[in-house]
Amino acid sequence: MIDFLLNASRPVKRSISVFYDLLAIPAAIYLALALRYGTATPQLDGSILAAALITTLLTLAVFIRLGLYRAVVRFMTGQAFTTLALGIAISAITLASSSFFTHANLPRSSLIIYFFTAFTLLGTPRLFIRSVVTQLSKAKCEPVLIYGAGQQGVALANALTGSDHYRPFAFIDDDSKKQNMNIHGLKVHSASDIENITDHYHIKKILLALGRTSIAERKQLIEKLTESKLEVLTAPSVNDIISGKARIEEVREVEIEDLLGRDCVNPRTELLKNNLHNKVVLVTGAGGSIGSELCRQALLQQPKQLILFELNEYSLYAIEQELQQLKSTHHLDTDIVSILGSVQKQNRLETIFRTFRVQTIYHAAAYKHVPMVEHNVVEGVRNNVFGTWYCAEAAIAAGVERFVLVSTDKAVRPTNVMGASKRFSELVLQALTERQSDTLFCMVRFGNVLGSSGSVVPLFRKQIKDGGPITVTHPDIIRYFMTIPEASQLVIQAGAMGKGGDVFVLDMGEPVKITSLAKKMIRLSGLSEKTEQNPHGDIELQFTGLRPGEKLYEELLIGDNVEGTDHPRIMTANEVHLSWPETHNLLNRLDKACHDFKVEDVINLLLEAPAAYDKQGECPDWVLNASKASH
Incomplete structure (x- = not known):
């Protein structure tokens, strides 16, 4: 009967409702008289029957007018029952x-x-049908625990009552005052009850609704939950909900930032504004992971003009569209200019810098993928070393005030061409600082950023979704991680602190063992690691060996001359560097080696420079090795 009612067409459902009400209204009149007279057989003469007939017909007309037969019974809300009460009140007046x-x-x-x-007669069946349908639909939904019985947790539970995917089963909360209470029909348990609940009721997911909990506390909690067999999901942050970026019910996978992150130090407003507010700002590599975030952060400081310089057409289009939307959302009047071009064309760079009277440059354009540069040595050096040099010379010629190079931790005692080329780029800027003083050069080093195109996190997430295995190069490999927004804000602030030739190093926090990260991601997905001890596990870890030029450990500093700055997350290092004539001589020789495609000479020149380059094994350059094989 329930299935028939649910699957019937709308006209049939309306007809059934009208027919039921046609019987229920006279029955309600009869019951009212029976209760009034205290007998099951009250006296019903012709005048009472006539009044009942008139009341029934007019009540049906009123119900139609009020739209009660347009309401879908299974989704009837409190407002619909208020309308029903109004209709019945009019019916009582009609009866009188x-x-x-x-x-x-x-x-x-x-x-x-x-x-x-x-x-009672008109409302109860409607309420019953709504309740039955709700229970039937919820029975198909997956039961979940909600960690946090605060305001956000309650809002999440309410939002999920209309969800087709999840059914709130219970709250988990660390507040002893809330434990054992019932909130919106859900019992609040302590964290120690999680294992018993999941075992007894076969619950596989827990949703985090932690409100404004600090990143450190969130990290500690997630670490604890990784030991459970639950898949950990999280509700959007309060700020995202308030700003309209997300809805409370849009649960998602736990961001690895929550697991690896740390509480951000609030950026110093004056440092963010110094070289951006009301200035003409240009970002090279504007479509990349760091370049695009630098553009977002720069735009929020309201520069006079923001120039996006990018070689890849689609990347440039995508970031321009996003920035135009951001500009509209925040009601900014910054002029956004998108320019296609290569940092290896000095004349074009100088023309652009002069034409737009550029004042601040953030040079993020570079080839950063270690194995790719190892296999393409000449282009890696051309883009990273000469791209930086040409860009810097163009900045000097055009009178640019400040030039900030986005460098990398791989420039420290490099074991690969990418790191050596970035250290060489730093040497070029340090030498140019001694040659002139009109344009201020500085560079900022940091490690891996979460969510970048080369980050292991999206790779691991995809491998888990595909059923594994997760590939890790070495069991002991470690890396430093930082979120892209934090890294970009610190680059801007460090750039504002530069006095000329400075090498700034960002505090990357504690190093992360990649194997441990992979295992935590498996457990956060509610899965288990497949090992010899656990052959029936879900995801296997495979070690593939270090890639060409890859290090086990990353370092951020050269030498011991490290000093703090006014900012707790920014340090500065005093580096060994060459004079301009020495650097220029090296550049000319390097240029000729690249032009003649003498890869061994290019590598020897990188070794000759004071970059502490420690070459590992034979060069894996594709073209070089193919040409050797053909002879």
């Missing part, structure tokens, strides 16, 4: 009026009783 005109002997108290009997 019709009894007056038909001279029916109807006690006045029976009219009040009629209101309640009618509401």
